[in-house]
Amino acid sequence: MVKRKIAITLGIMCFLLTIALCVQIKTMDSASSTVSRTLSDNGLRDEVLKMKAKYDDASKELEQKEKELEKIRQAATQNDTTSEAKEKELKQNNMILGNIDVTGDGVEIVLADATVKNNLNPSLQIIHYDDLQLVVNELKNAGAEAIEINGQRLVNTSAITCEGNIIKINGERIGSPFYIKAIGSQSLLYGALTRAGSIIDWIKNDGNTAEVKKVDNITISKYVGTISHDYIKESK
Amino acid sequence: MIFIAILLGCLIGALIGINMPIISYTYSGYLAIAIIAALDSVFGGISSTLNKNFDLKVFVSGFFGNAILSILLTYLGQKLNVDIYLAAIVVFVGRMFNNLAIIRRYYLNKWTIDRQKNIKNNKKVQQKDIK
Incomplete structure (x- = not known):
């Protein structure tokens, strides 16, 4: 009887131990997927990962604080019609500026590098930053009210830049x-993108993937970051 | 019996552990030191079972207590900029070797005694045959 008890306890302990062991091994595996051999590389990688964790923590905190602020604002404007109107105005402005998540009907576009490389000019078979710029231009021209690329909301300070072999939007x-x-207006956006000779056509002709489809109730996330206003002043 | 339980625990643990999500890299250092502490406790448990002085309360409290204490010490060391976790590793790994030595000696002893007995028996049988 005593021996059985001992066996069960030891079994449970080993169970916990192996779970922890597996999780640890998996974590280390994923952390060292980027190959680095020297010690200084490892140190730098540690630093980057730590910074990333810190950044994640900070952005979580920011989100929480924003929620608190929203609550306080609501409480402050509850029994007051003038401030209620102001609150509405504020929300609308934030929506246009890109400070809050928005939903609405619109289109979704998928662009991807060509999978079959058979062109003589391989440069044509990848999506470049200027392709994205042209698509965004087309969308804006067709009256898009909110645009997001891979989770990055385009606001009035957003830039789409080429950084060697990657593209940066909002610095990400x-x-x-x-x-x-x-x-935006689904028919306008869809029409602008699928007309003959449109940028989507060009991208497709080069062998890349380019698909446009109408989607109802798209959610576009807010812009993560701050829009600075150190130099602009109201002109008299 | 005990080894079957350990093997079963390890197998189920590995199966579940493989499907668990990974943790943040910052905490993996703490988990590593806790694993070393727990490993030491398990080896201690096995060796004390073999010596027949196994105490359940001591074992369970040691398992969790050592793990938590080592995590706290690592945290303190990080705050003070001293690598205290190195001390924890030295102690735990040293004890692990001790316990492994005890386990090894126990089975070595058992094996040699068994063999001597076997040899004696064989000799007796052979002598009988000769007679």
Whole structure:
């Protein structure tokens, strides 16, 4: 009887131990997927991962604080019609600026590098930053009210830049495949993108993947970051 | 019996552990030191079972207590910029070797005694045959 008890306890302990062991091994495996051999590389990698964890923590905290602020604002404007109107105005402005998540009907575009490389010019078979710029331009021209590329909301300070073999939007790296979401008049957006000779046509002709489809109730996330206003002043 | 339980625990643990999500890299250092502490406790448990002085309360409290204490010490060391976890590793791994030595000696002893007995028996049988 005593021996059985001992066996069960030891079994449970080993069970916990192996779970922890497996989790640890998996974590270390995923952390060292980027190959680095020297000690200084490892140190740098540790630093980067720590910074990333810190960043994640900070952004979580920011989200929480924003929720708190929203609550306080609601409480403050509850019994007051003038401030209620102001609150509405504020929300609308934030929506246009890209400070809050928005939903609406629109289109979704998927752009991806060609999978079969058979062109003589391989440069044509990848999506470049200017392709994205042209698509965004087309969308804006067709009256898109909110645009997002791979989770990056396009606001009035957003830039789509080429950084060697990656593309940066809002300073964040993104890569193929690109999922572009846009809210606006579905028929206008769809028509602008699928007309003959449109940018989507060009991208397709080079052998890349380019698909456009109408999607109802798209959710576009808010812009993560701050829009600085150190130099602009109201002109008299 | 005990080894079957350990093997079963390890197998189920491995199966579940493989399907668990990974943890943040910052905490993996703490988990590593807790694993070393727990490993030491398990080896201690096995060796004390063989010596027949196994105490369940001591074992369970040691398992969790050592793990938590080593995590706390590692945290403190990080705050003070001293690698205290190195001390924990030295202690735990040293004890692990001790316990492994005890386990090894126990089975070595058992094996040699068994063999001597076998040899004696064989000799007796042979002598009988000769007679």
